[in-house]
Amino acid sequence: MRDTVWLIASFLILLLLLLLLTQSSSSSPQPGSTQLTGLNKITLNTDGQFIDTRGFIKLFRGFNSVRKSFPWYSQQVLNITQMKMFQNWGINTIRLQVMWSGVYPHQSTINTTYLDQIEKIVNLFAQYNIYVILDMHQDALSSRYGTYDGIPLWLIDQFKRPSHALQYPWPYKQAPNCEMCNYLTYECSNAAQQLYDNVSNSWSHWGDFWEVIAERFRHTTNVLGYELINEPPPGNYYTNPLRGLSGKSIMR
Numbered sequence: 077m078r079d080t081v082w083l084i085a086s087f088l089i090l091l092l093l094l095l096l097l098t099q100s101s102s103s104s105p106q107p108g109s110t111q112l113t114g115l116n117k118i119t120l121n122t123d124g125q126f127i128d129t130r131g132f133i134k135l136f137r138g139f140n141s142v143r144k145s146f147p148w149y150s151q152q153v154l155n156i157t158q159m160k161m162f163q164n165w166g167i168n169t170i171r172l173q174v175m176w177s178g179v180y181p182h183q184s185t186i187n188t189t190y191l192d193q194i195e196k197i198v199n200l201f202a203q204y205n206i207y208v209i210l211d212m213h214q215d216a217l218s219s220r221y222g223t224y225d226g227i228p229l230w231l232i233d234q235f236k237r238p239s240h241a242l243q244y245p246w247p248y249k250q251a252p253n254c255e256m257c258n259y260l261t262y263e264c265s266n267a268a269q270q271l272y273d274n275v276s277n278s279w280s281h282w283g284d285f286w287e288v289i290a291e292r293f294r295h296t297t298n299v300l301g302y303e304l305i306n307e308p309p310p311g312n313y314y315t316n317p318l319r320g321l322s323g324k325s326i327m328r
Contacts (some may be wrong), residue, residue: 115202115298126300136300138169138206142213144224148178148190153197163204169300170206172197173213176285177225183281191292202298210289211303216258217267220244222251223258226306227271234276235267242266262314269312269319 116129126134143150178190214226244263245251271278293299313320
């Protein structure tokens with residue numbers, strides 16, 4: 077009798093342990109899995125505040141993730157150990173680059189492999205309860221102006237170049253060591269102006285890029301929104317110094 081009771085008790089304990097392990101396994105993100113945890117969609121209330129589905133104001137804590145060279149994403153964002161660390165720290169949002177040059181390496185070619193990789197990263201963030209802001213990153217537009225191809229080179233090369241005396245790196249005698257100093261070169265500011273003036277249908281190409289991104293992520297609930305362009309340059313402030321007053325330009 078005592079042996080029978082012991083066997084039944086052992087069986088029940090074993091069954092309980094199996095149930096606990098199954099529950100733990102199903103609730104924890106698995107490396108390489110693309111299954112989403114179903115993050116609640118964030119919306120804006122009438123006061124312009126981010127709120128969750130309960131109507132509670134949502135506060136975000138996070139950081140920037142940018143790689144300024146091919147393959148246009150950081151391998152570290154796929155590190156599961158690091159993801160767990162982010163979650164333990166209370167990080168709940170990432171500003172993630174999505175590169176125009178990555179999506180459109182050529183004028184009429186969409187790189188679906190790159191898009192798939194970005195989607196994989198976004199889905200991985202969702203598994204760890206992290207929201208994403210997709211950022212079209214650039215700094216001084218192009219490798220033609222001392223940085224990297226935030227704006228695709230195929231579009232930059234369609235813009236009209238200034239006279240030889242004003243070409244990059246003027247007004248510097250040589251290319252500056254400071255990345256942000258490239259914004260001050262005449263040719264960079266002139267290219268930005270052509271971007272805004274829709275030279276070579278630049279607005280249409282820009283719109284094509286964002287249409288692809290919006291379509292790909294339109295049902296992804298952990299995407300908070302889209303940053304249309306990082307640090308937009310003011311345009312050619314050499315020909316019109318008032319363009320340097322960015323706040324005034326926005327107001328107008």
